[in-house]
Amino acid sequence: MAAARYHGAELVAADYRGPITEVTPSPASLVQWLSEQGMVAKAMSLKFRYLVRMTNTPPFVLIFKDGGAGLFVGADPARGVVWLRDPMGTEGDIPVAVDELRLSQVWTGDVVLVQRSRNQSENEAPINLAWLTRMVLRERRSLRDISIASVVLSLLTIFPALIVMQVIDKVVNHHSMATLIAISMIILTLTSYETLLSYGRREIVLVLSTRLDSRIALVIFSRLLSLPLEYFERQQAGTVIGRVAQIYKVRDFITGKLMSTFLDMFTLMVILPFLFFMSSTLAWMTMAAAGLIGLLVVIFIGPVGRLIGRVIAAEMRRANIMYESVAGIRTLKTLALEPSRRVEWDVATADVVRAKLDAGRMANWPSTLSMPLEMFISRGVILVGAYLLLTGSSTLGAGGLVAFMMLGGRVASPLVSLAKLLEEFTEVRSALGEAGAVLNQPTETKALTNGMRPRIEGALSFEDVNFTYPAGSTKALDEVNFEIPAGTSLGIVGRSGSGKSTLTRLLQGVSRNYTGFLKLDGVDLREINLTHLRKSFGVVLQDNFLFRGTIRDNITANRPGLTLEDAVRAARLAGAEEFIERMPGGYETWIEEGSTNISGGQRQRLAIARAVITDPKLMILDEATSALDPESEALVNANLKRISKGRTMIIVSHRLSSLVDCDLILVMERGKVADLAPHEVLVERCAIYRQLWLQQNRHLDPQGNKRVTPAPLLAEGD
Structure with a gap:
């Protein structure tokens, strides 16, 4: 906390959530947590001789063997000591000088370097080609190794062609067995080197691909989670998932076609000069044919790109139908909607098929038109070379012609691949645009990582608060003014659309573009760190989502490090303990997807247990009992x-x-x-409340007591 405070960031130790298997925080888990808090952190191991030379560095953390830590604040190389301070102390504490001997007894050798992120990181930068390029260039060391290996392999590819030329021109023509044996030994040696080097390059490419894959996946999921709730409420879930999934086409392009073409280009750069040296005429012919192929591809890029855009849009529409059908399968089955959904799926599938056929047919034209040129490169050049050889226009011998064909094929392939890469790039650009349409939306990252972290007591104050939903034309909240002290239980009632749930949305920070002042314990809500704010609240909704997993995992979802005892305590407080203990596995009972194996009342009580496990000072219950039966509602209210x-x-x-x-x-x-x-006052002076009360409770008097109904009199007969 002290190291972060030096950079102007306030962190709270209680917010740290490490793996449940760790008794004490590890450097890796600390780095991950600091990164989530908007800091730039790095864990590394240092020797004391390097540590003592770090005289002009900001404070950083030394990890101790007992699970503790020390704050490094300076060093004195001349005396051979470093200055440490208690990280949980104040800035006024006097640092302690520690030498190598004393430090080695407590220090693990690990340090955590911390600094505040000043520039826009890749986690916040727009998802576009520039972002993609930066992601690739972060692997400079691997790219360097791959480049060196590719250059060496390209040089090695020249030797087999030269050897074949020698075999034809000298061994075969002169029947030289000694030369054949020497050439065979050279081939074996070169083959061994090429095999080992190829293996090494493939290994580096594999590591590079997996690192890029994992980094892209981490950034995408983090960006998706940082999008505000309002965005997801305005978009179809299937459309969001479909668009985000397009990024994997980009990933496959980078780690597949782009990487292979990138490696082939080294072969081109090394072999092409050698081909011009052998026969400039044949080299220019090869280049011209490959250039025409590239020109054909460029001409068709626009039309193919537009049709590919249609394919992507049609696939997303179909994916949205699939998602809605699976998500709403209970309603679909209950209302026997299978025939209508099949019709929608059939129509969407037909749209996808037509779009793919149109795109495929358009893409087939450049492939068909370029086929004669590709055949000329692989077959026609050797005929031209033979003609030049027969007419004496070339000094290239028979062996040289065969060698040229061996190397010419290696040159033509990268040129053709490069041209076709442009065609695939159009599809990748469309996919990147679709993913960017979701991932480039404004995020809550700044609000989640910056801001104050005050101690929450629960006093609320609304001062002239106005709020209008983005697509709304009228105010959802209009000059709202009220305040309540901490520890107050506040009920909110009103007709549908009166702004009840909007108040709770503002309290949770879901919507922050309101005017006026909403204060929590005297602090404007917009100044409070959003993560800290939401962790300080306990929220129970009308329809609470339980994750697929055990009951214990769901109760401790927002605090994975909590123990079974903590889960039991929360369940007891929520009144869930009695039904959990009747479950076959108790707290380890598995909750199926959609919570199909527990009742609505049980689900609500588990949601309450999940909300109270952190002992929040402020709880929000938004229609938490409206969907329950009377018995479950009475139990939850109690x-x-x-x-x-x-x-x-x-x-x-x-x-x-x-x-x-x-x-x-x-x-x-x-x-x-x-x-x-209070209730008694409202039924007397508030006409709206009294009307709502009488509509719902005609059997009660206005004060909430049971109304006594006199027994009917028996009619007397004559």
């Missing part, structure tokens, strides 16, 4: 009364009976505050 002690509770509900015991109830009407008071 648990909430116990949970609300010592916390600020924000409870949104359309069932007013569940809010009677709240300290205050906020009545919303068309985005405005209609009233704020």
Whole structure:
């Protein structure tokens, strides 16, 4: 924390979440956590002789053997000591001088270097060709090794052609067995070197490809998670997934065709001068044919690119139908919608087929037109060479002509591949554009990593808060003003569209483009670190999502390092312990996808347990009991009364009976505050609240007590 504070960043130790298997933080997990907090961190091992020379460096962390750490603040090479300070202390603490002997007894040799990110990193830069280029260039060392190996291999490819030329011109013509034996030994030696070098290059290319693949995947998923919730609410999930998946076409292009063409270019650069030396006429003919192939490809780039764009769009529409069908399979089966969905799928498939046929037919033209040129390179050049040889226009012998053909094929292939690469590049550019349409949206990265991290108590204040949804024409919140002290249980009621859930969205930082001031414990919500804010809240929604995994994993989802005892304590507080213990595996019971093996009430109680496990000072329940049966609702409400002690509770509900015991109830009407008071006061003075109450509770009197109905009188007969 102290090293980060030096760079102007405030971190909280409680936010650290390392692997559950680690008793003490490792350098790798610390680096990962610091990176998630917007810092640039690197773990490395150092010898004391290098450590003592670091006299002009910012503070960094030394990892100790007992799991502790020391803050390096300076060194004195002349005295052979380094100056350390307690990282959990204050800046006024006096550093301690430590020599090599004393430090070696406690120090592991590992350090964590920390600095604040000043430039736009690849995690935030736009997803485009420039970003892609930077990703590749980060592997400079591997690219250098590959380049050296490729140049050497290209040089080695010249020797077999020269050897064949010697075999034809001297061994065969002069029947020289000694020369044949010598040439055979040379071939064996060169073959061994080429085999080993090829293996080494393939290994480096494989490592480079996997590193690029993993780095792209990490950046993509991180970028996707940093997109605001509002974006996902406006987009179809299938479209988002389909567009993001296009980045894998880019990955395959980089690690496949582009890499192989890049390696072939070294062969071209080495062999081409040698071909001109052997026969400039045949070399120019080979270059001209390859150039015409490239020209054909360039001409068709535009038309093919447009048709490929149609293919991608059609595939995404079809993927969206697939995603919606799987995600809504319960509704689809219940309403017997299979025939209509099949029709939609058939139409979408037909669109994909037509688009692919059109694109394939257009792409077939340059391949067909270039085929005679490719045949001329592989077959026609040798005929021209033979003609030049017979007419005496060339000094190239029979062996030289065969050698030229061997090397000419190695030259023509990279040129043709380079031309065809442009065709594939069009598809990759379209795919990159589709992925960028999602991944280049404004993210919450800055809000998630920057900002204040105050201690949360739960006092709320709304001052002239106005908010309009991006696609809305009217205000969802209109001059909202109210405040509540910490520890208050606040119910929020109102008709549909009155702004109840919008208030909770603003509190969670889902939407930040409001006007006015929304303060939490006197601090404007927009100034608070978004990660810190959301971790300080406990949120229970109407339809809570449980991940596929064990009950324990779901309860401790936002704190993986917590123990089983912590999960049991949270489950007991949420009233979930009794049904968990009846499960076959207890807390290790597996929850299936979609939570199909537990009831709605059980799911809600698990969601409450997940929310209270971090002991939040502020909890938000947005229609948390509206979908429950009366018995489950009564049980959850009883648990909430116990949970609300010592916390600020924000409870949104359309069932007013569940809010009677709240300290205050906020009545919303068309985005405005209609009233704020306890239940007893509202039924007396607030017409909106009284009307809602009477609509739902006609069997009760306005104060919430059961109304006594007199027994009917028996009619007396004559």
